[in-house]
Amino acid sequence: MLIQIAWKNIWRNKLRSLVVILAVAIGLLSGAFLMSFSYGINQERSRNIIETKISHVQIHQPEFRLEQKANALIAEGGQATTDLLQRPEVKAVASRLLVNGMFSTTKGANGVQINGIDPEQEALVTKLPERVTHGTYFEGKKRNPILIGESLAEKIGLQRVDEAGNVSYNLRKRVVLTFQIPGGETQAAQFRIVGTFKSLNSKVDETQVYVKRSDLAALMGTGEKVHEIALILEDQEISEDSTFLQSVQATHPDLMVENWKDLAPDLKLVDESFAVSLTIFMSIIMLALLFGIVNTMFMAILERTRELGMLMSIGMNRIQVFLMIMLETIFLTLVGAPIGILTALGLISYFGNVGIDISAFAEGGAAMGVASTAYTYLEPNAYMVITVMVFITALIASIFPARRALKLNPAEAVRAI
């Protein structure tokens, strides 16, 4: 009986109820969509950084990881790589020599990190060839080839723009890399630019250069030793499971085995704080909606003072009056909720597939590793969190009007104008 009356009551003033219902729906839709947009950008950024730079898991000598000591090398890097590839969870492995150095040309110098890579391994782990924009990816038999980022190429004056606006690079240029070898001496060598690459992060493009590991190893005298072994796993979630990490650690007890969350704490922080962000963001929206709903219900009670007085006069008890007003408020809120959530679900799924073009902000985004297309996404449990929050909001919003109704004096209310 109360449910039936409460449901009918919310449709008394259709326009007013629809405004509240729409406010709830739009509030939820915009909140969920904005969160999915933000989450999608962050997911994409994390994925890009993992796939193009840090991988799922990395292995280092502790002294290299913590102090960047050039002589902190993993002995028998080749064998370790082969062993790791035998594991069913491992999809690809790349071993690297890493050294900080100076990149010099006749036009100036730039501090860089020199990545000595195995081109074939790297292609599987960081998909570096896909990011080559000009020239080649270590093809041919040129001596000491080097791949540099577009930003660096531009900085050292390799970029040419013709009258039609086409960009090209002078790729025959020779550059000198100067760096310290494990023995502590400084080594300098000439390299020839064979290509440029462009990643989603302009900082990376300016500070990272790639050479063949064999070339760098010959100059450094490190043989088969490497500084870093990077792993791409069959599934990112494996890297978040301590079982796999412990298993690898057991095989290499002297090395540091870390997953992407340890390697990039900023990504971990954003990833783990997303649920908190969602709750705070949606709470603000819910608070605004709560005021609107309470105000609407107060108006409804004011208009129905005489009727409520009559109901209390003829024998409707306080609990029934309280419940009726609570149910009205809850219905009013909950009718809007599925509209908002389902619309959000549809839009998030759609834009999760086709993406939203944010190339207008590409320049700023590139500095943070953000792609020019954002794919919206929300974790399934985020919808659950939103639903629970709506329900809590409805309950809180319902208490105030229901309490107000209880304070009516039936004898006075029944004669109210």
Add this chain to the structure above:
Amino acid sequence: MNVIETRQLHKIYKGAVDVHAVNGVDLQIRQGEFTAIVGPSGSGKTTLLNIIGGLDQPTSGEVMVGGASIHTLKPNELIDFRLNNIGFVFQAYNLIPVLTAKENVEFIMLLQKRARSERDARVQELMEAVGLTDKLNNRPSQLSGGQQQRVAVARALASKPKFVLADEPTANLDSLSTSNLLDIMARLNEKENMTFVFSTHDQRVIDRARRVITLEDGQIVRDVRKEIEAVG
């Protein structure tokens, strides 16, 4: 047997100037009486009805319904008491606008948790009594003022109360509707021996009442039974 009895009933509204709305009212109303309480505005008619109906508390004195005092009841007991013993008819009809005429009459029986079959039979019986069987599924907005007040009378009787309190029930009705309503209530009074107590200014109601109690300044100044001469 007295259905309603008041003993030295007083009601004082405190304020800058205290208002003695009911001032020592002693009243007995017997089963089946058709009583009008009349008097000028501010004479205490509505206050007296509110106290008798358990909607207001007296400052002092006692109200007995069916021989039992009601001012000792706790608030929740008082609500149950009203539900099961008193039918209310209000000046402004006060039907629930989102319910049909049938649902409005049935509503009070739902509060009493009566069985569906009993509710259906009682609704049919009462809607026939007030001549609105063709309006069962109409909402209040689809009924005239007179028809709404007839539904309100049916609702008041649906709970099978001991008596019906009607506060200015004809104030918003035209002559024809008033006449129809009074006919219906008089018929129910005779047929079901239902006790009706009205507060009214309306001469048409006063003319039909079999007992007329006149209040002035919260005191009964006249009590006339038409079949029997003045008793007060």
